[in-house]
Amino acid sequence: MSEYIVRPARSADIIGIRNLLQPLVEKRILLGKDLAVLYGAVQEFVVAEADGVLIGCGALHVIWEDLGEVRTLLVSEDWLHHGVGRAIVERLEENARMLGLTRLFCLTFEVEFFGRRGFTPIGEQVVDPDVYSQLLRSGDAGVEEFLDLAHVKPNTLGNTRMLKVL
Secondary structure, eight states: OOOOEEEEOOGGGHHHHHHHHHHHHHTTSSOOOOHHHHHHTGGGEEEEEETTEEEEEEEEEEEETTEEEEEEEEEOGGGTTTTHHHHHHHHHHHHHHHTTOOEEEEEESOHHHHHHTTOEEOOSOOSOHHHHHHHTTSOOHHHHHHHTOGGGHHHHTTOEEEEEEO
16 A cells, blocks of 8 residues: 545545545445535545545534534545544544644544544533533534434434543
8 A cells, every 4th residue: 555645625625525425325324415515614624645546534523612523534445444544533633623622522333443542432411501502503413413412313323422532
């Protein structure tokens, strides 16, 4: 395997991100995202690239003043177990620290992977009631998953909600 780099995503990467995402959507591992949503979130993404080809990606979405979410983390099947996912998460954590975030959330089937990176499963309430009521108004599906709202539960069955303190 050749070397790879992790860098901020560019708008020209969005089709490649969608192409990486599509097989996992078809297997019902991740939820699909419309191209407009991906383009609108390009600044949240980092990508891993080898020889000009995207081999992985991940996004950092700010939820609250101190809280962010690792989203859409995926690695091409050929590159699994080569440190790509770890490198992407490390870059997202670096970005989170630069933004002043102190906690990162993820919703995942990959409990062992995130556990090795310091994430731990969480219960129901991880923000105070005032913040909770503000977050209810966000309209963001990921925030609704973070809040563990009943209407998103069909999308999250089998997933584990995890948190890391940076």
